[in-house]
Amino acid sequence: MTTQRTVYVNGSFVAESEAGFSIFDSALMFGDVIFETTRAFNGQPFRLREHIERLYVGLRTLEIDCGLTPDGMEAATLETIERNRPCFPDGTDFQIVHNVSRGPLGFYESIFEGGAKPTVTINCWPLTWHLAALADSYVSGVHAVVPAQRSVPSRLIDPKIKNRSRIFYQMANIQAQKVDPEAWAVLVDEDGFLTEGTGSNFFIIKDGGLLTPEPRNILRGVTRQAVLELAQRLELPCQEKNLEPYDVMTADEAFFTSTPFTIMPATRFNGHDVGAGEPGPVTLRLMSAWNQMVEVDMVAQARAYADIAQKAG
Numbered sequence: 001m002t003t004q005r006t007v008y009v010n011g012s013f014v015a016e017s018e019a020g021f022s023i024f025d026s027a028l029m030f031g032d033v034i035f036e037t038t039r040a041f042n043g044q045p046f047r048l049r050e051h052i053e054r055l056y057v058g059l060r061t062l063e064i065d066c067g068l069t070p071d072g073m074e075a076a077t078l079e080t081i082e083r084n085r086p087c088f089p090d091g092t093d094f095q096i097v098h099n100v101s102r103g104p105l106g107f108y109e110s111i112f113e114g115g116a117k118p119t120v121t122i123n124c125w126p127l128t129w130h131l132a133a134l135a136d137s138y139v140s141g142v143h144a145v146v147p148a149q150r151s152v153p154s155r156l157i158d159p160k161i162k163n164r165s166r167i168f169y170q171m172a173n174i175q176a177q178k179v180d181p182e183a184w185a186v187l188v189d190e191d192g193f194l195t196e197g198t199g200s201n202f203f204i205i206k207d208g209g210l211l212t213p214e215p216r217n218i219l220r221g222v223t224r225q226a227v228l229e230l231a232q233r234l235e236l237p238c239q240e241k242n243l244e245p246y247d248v249m250t251a252d253e254a255f256f257t258s259t260p261f262t263i264m265p266a267t268r269f270n271g272h273d274v275g276a277g278e279p280g281p282v283t284l285r286l287m288s289a290w291n292q293m294v295e296v297d298m299v300a301q302a303r304a305y306a307d308i309a310q311k312a313g
């Protein structure tokens with residue numbers, strides 16, 4: 001088994017340890033990067049085309065012409081996956097990350113052969129450590145905490161554009177983790193309505209139905225959308241609406257959604273139990289439906305990765 005992962009960088013494949021962005025790249029100067037994280041289930045990328053389409057909305061908005069069509073990006077992604085597949089032993093699942101920046105700033109153009117061009121990278125990374133760290137949380141649920149840091153409203157930087165200018169998410173994590181080192185931040189907007197986590201969307205369950213913030217001041221997650229579709233199939237009522245912290249305090253259940261972990265129960269909120277303080281029946285039903293859809297038992301997978309991580313020390 002080879003352990004040398006390979007990264008797509010502007011049309012070439014290079015060793016992961018050698019892949020990178022220039023210190024003169026707009027990525028570093030402005031956080032001027034559009035990105036995506038897709039994951040594989042049983043080695044197959046999940047909703048890759050949706051991720052690529054969201055990437056291209058961001059690129060169009062920022063007026064970055066990365067030199068590839070969406071079809072070309074998909075082909076480069078599939079080739080990156082195939083080149084890295086031998087690095088993932090025993091079917092270990094992985095994430096696929098696209099980072100696309102405007103490239104080196106014009107001032108520095110003279111040192112780049114052929115001038116400054118956008119920087120396109122695609123890399124694969126095993127989910128072993130991400131999911132190992134979450135194995136217990138699937139069972140206990142996580143503690144959601146509202147930090148002082150507010151979401152940046154869409155009239156300033158549109159959160160629907162998945163970009164790397166995210167210092168405010170980092171601030172939110174720092175503040176939430178001062179309350180509880182294990183806490184997951186869930187932000188509110190300027191009006192005090194819940195928005196999203198720092199890398200996830202948020203749902204509550206009340207009287208058997210799903211409620212989730214309106215898609216205005218949030219990233220419209222691919223997992224969020226897939227959960228809404230699953231809920232429809234299960235004939236669970238769903239509503240997108242303004243939610244306040246009060247609504248979580250009075251909810252029966254809550255959970256986060258995001259690509260790497262899919263559905264994570266939130267069993268505490270600002271130091272209080274959500275409902276019975278354990279993953280509730282509707283959340284568990286959705287998790288089970290998700291597992292059936294992707295043919296992976298997410299909780300068992302995380303547990304297996306936790307065992308691997310423990311053996312590896």
Ligand SMILES: Cc1ncc(COP(=O)(O)O)c(C=O)c1O
Binds near residue numbers: 197218260
């Ligand atoms: C701010 C934010 N919200 C929501 C999500 C969830 O999106 P998805 O389900 O497409 O991974 C992410 C994912 O990284 C995110 O960064």
